[in-house]
Amino acid sequence: MERLQKIIANSGYCSRRKAEVLIESGKVFVNGEKITNLGAKASYSDQITINGCNLKLENKEYILLYKPRGVVTTTNDEKGRKTVMDLISTTNRLYPVGRLDYDTSGLLILTNDGELTNLLIHPRNNIEKVYVAKIEGLVKPEFIKKMCAGVMIDGKKTAKAKAKIKKIDKKNNFSLVELTIHEGKNHQVKKMFEAIGYKVTKLKREKFAGLTLSGLTSGKYRHLTIKEVKTLYSLGKK
Numbered sequence: 001m002e003r004l005q006k007i008i009a010n011s012g013y014c015s016r017r018k019a020e021v022l023i024e025s026g027k028v029f030v031n032g033e034k035i036t037n038l039g040a041k042a043s044y045s046d047q048i049t050i051n052g053c054n055l056k057l058e059n060k061e062y063i064l065l066y067k068p069r070g071v072v073t074t075t076n077d078e079k080g081r082k083t084v085m086d087l088i089s090t091t092n093r094l095y096p097v098g099r100l101d102y103d104t105s106g107l108l109i110l111t112n113d114g115e116l117t118n119l120l121i122h123p124r125n126n127i128e129k130v131y132v133a134k135i136e137g138l139v140k141p142e143f144i145k146k147m148c149a150g151v152m153i154d155g156k157k158t159a160k161a162k163a164k165i166k167k168i169d170k171k172n173n174f175s176l177v178e179l180t181i182h183e184g185k186n187h188q189v190k191k192m193f194e195a196i197g198y199k200v201t202k203l204k205r206e207k208f209a210g211l212t213l214s215g216l217t218s219g220k221y222r223h224l225t226i227k228e229v230k231t232l233y234s235l236g237k238k
């Protein structure tokens with residue numbers, strides 16, 4: 001059982017606030033009974049009617065995809081490139097939670113649960129993202145420290161981040177750096193390294209909101225368990 005306004009918002013019909021207005025104005029019926037109390041609860045199997053129309057409760061679906069490089073994080077690409085939707089089989093209309101660049105690989109969640117999507121992308125919730133970046137050249141620890149303290153990208157200072165230098169390969173002239181951030185600005189990782197004079201030549205997201213790519217190979221996906229979905233929801237309550 002869940003609050004009626006939450007069920008309505010979860011169905012994608014409207015926002016929770018709008019659902020509250022509809023309930024209070026007597027437009028919502030549950031199993032034929034008019035509900036005007038905002039504390040009322042219902043279940044997903046109840047017949048919910050709004051303005052005389054039955055509410056269609058879409059099945060919620062949650063996919064964890066190991067996105068390969070060379071795939072766009074949109075549902076439809078105007079240039080005809082392969083999209084993340086081409087990699088999964090579903091009858092639901094799913095949307096990616098945030099985005100990874102065309103040339104970035106790694107963990108991407110896709111879902112039709114708008115509420116969870118909002119929770120996961122809202123800066124207030126500080127959702128943790130862990131990336132491994134391959135950097136051209138040999139990184140200097142003091143530069144990485146400076147980047148972690150915050151650098152200017154697109155006119156704003158980035159929040160504090162954590163980094164671990166995983167490899168400095170003198171022979172092949174590259175470095176591997178693991179970077180943990182809680183923001184999700186456009187091309188954030190590449191721009192953070194750029195701000196300290198380094199070029200990212202390869203980027204992979206290894207973790208998102210505590211989830212990992214464990215058990216998956218590039219291009220493959222799995223469904224989240226109910227327990228994992230509940231854990232993700234709990235990240236919004238802190």
Ligand code: URA
Nearest residue numbers: 101104187188189190
């Ligand atoms: N930061 C980037 O620069 N690119 C991504 O795809 C994700 C984070």
